[in-house]
Amino acid sequence: MVPSPCCGEKLKIIGSKERKLIKDCGERLTLIVRRMRCSQCYKIHHELPDCIVPYKRYESSCVEQAITKTKNLEVAVPAHESTLHRWRSWFHAQSAYWLGCLTSIAIRYLEDPVERPSNASQSVHHTLGHVVGDAPGWLATIVRSVANENLWVHTRSAFLSD
Numbered sequence: 157m158v159p160s161p162c163c164g165e166k167l168k169i170i171g172s173k174e175r176k177l178i179k180d181c182g183e184r185l186t187l188i189v190r191r192m193r194c195s196q197c198y199k200i201h202h203e204l205p206d207c208i209v210p211y212k213r214y215e216s217s218c219v220e221q222a223i224t225k226t227k228n229l230e231v232a233v234p235a236h237e238s239t240l241h242r243w244r245s246w247f248h249a250q251s252a253y254w255l256g257c258l259t260s261i262a263i264r265y266l267e268d269p270v271e272r273p274s275n276a277s278q279s280v281h282h283t284l285g286h287v288v289g290d291a292p293g294w295l296a297t298i299v300r301s302v303a304n305e306n307l308w309v310h311t312r313s314a315f316l317s318d
């Protein structure tokens with residue numbers, strides 16, 4: 157049983173909803189995401205599979221590739237060029253916020269606070285890489301950490317067509 161991210165109390169499963177997902181290979185999947193309610197404050201949470209970036213239909217590894225590789229031809233993702241461009245803008249808009257979230261999460265759980273690289277000119281992307289590493293799955297790691305703390309910012313309106 158996973159404790160609720162808000163109060164650390166029991167989560168009661170109250171239902172589920174479907175999420176559509178497009179895998180790297182273009183295969184379409186439908187996942188069942190469970191709705192859960194905190195037994196303390198009654199806040200609703202959605203169980204978030206690792207492979208999902210909230211409110212994006214593509215697997216996070218697709219988005220990760222698009223962000224990491226700057227040449228569209230190198231991105232083996234069945235997405236339109238304008239979609240790749242939107243993902244990159246989205247990442248750049250969110251990354252400073254995520255870095256702040258990850259730092260505060262680390263402090264909250266009394267882990268060693270993230271050490272900032274001394275070179276101030278390093279990009280946020282580089283700094284995030286310092287925190288979560290750059291092995292495949294780094295984006296899912298960020299998403300899971302931020303979303304589990306209910307710190308995820310829903311930018312759904314900007315990505316409605318995705």
Ligand SMILES: [Zn+2]
Nearest residue numbers: 162163194197
């Ligand atoms: Zn709660």
